[in-house]
Amino acid sequence: MRMIGLGDNVCDCYLHQGLYYPGGNCVNVAVNCKRDGFEEAAYMGVFGDDDKAEYLKWALDQEGISYERSRVLHAPTGQPGVNLNEEGDRIFVGGIAKDTAQQIVSMCLTKDDLAYLGGFDLCHSSCYSLLEHELHKLQGVVELSFDFSDYRDEEYLQKVCPYAKYGFFSGADLSEEEIKKLIGTCHELGTKIVGVTRGGKGALFSIEGKLYEQGIKKTEVVDTMGAGDSFIAGFLTKYTHTGDPVESLDFAATCAAKTCTIPGGFGYPHKL
Structure with missing residues (x-):
């Protein structure tokens, strides 16, 4: 099985x-999918041309994640700023979040890109990737997983679901x-599997209309980033x-708990 993360870094x-750590939703998901059991995982996005981008690529190299079809922009x-509270929850506090590489230029998926993406079993993207206008091109090419985070208004759901x-x-x-109503709306719009994480209350999932509940796995929390x-x-x-x-839900909860025991999304600290 092969998967690819498409979007943010x-x-x-x-x-x-x-210290800083490599991350971004699509990067984190790709790295963890490879660690968890996918035979191959890749990443495709827009890199900057600074030292942070080079370090991101280096970290992906260590994990065996290809990024051959990514773009590079000047x-x-x-570089979001992060602090941790006493419970290990990450709190974003400014940093470089505007006029970054992936904000200035959004990817346009070409025929060659789509042929490449068609070689994967699964593609994961997110609301942070600014690719809503390109998602229709993936229909019939590759199955799509999407992290909405807290983007829940119906107009946005209609663009993605x-x-x-x-x-x-x-x-x-x-x-x-409210969660059940959200799940119902997503199903009506076409999304077959919908999951809502609820912090310490665990997760509620619906797979083609059948509900499943998953509790959290207790662990010593160092950092919730990337959980x-x-x-x-x-x-x-x-x-x-x-x-x-x-x-699958039990395994997912175990993976999240494990990530809470390490700093950063998946490790690799570097001095600021």
């Missing part, structure tokens, strides 16, 4: 540590009734290989 700058890499098989949301602020991305990667890896929702 950043370097998370931990101001209190004087612009900075996204018809093209996504898997949809993942952050919904700790939602009631169970949600690890949950997504764990679920995608297990579900695409086994088709078992219960086993």
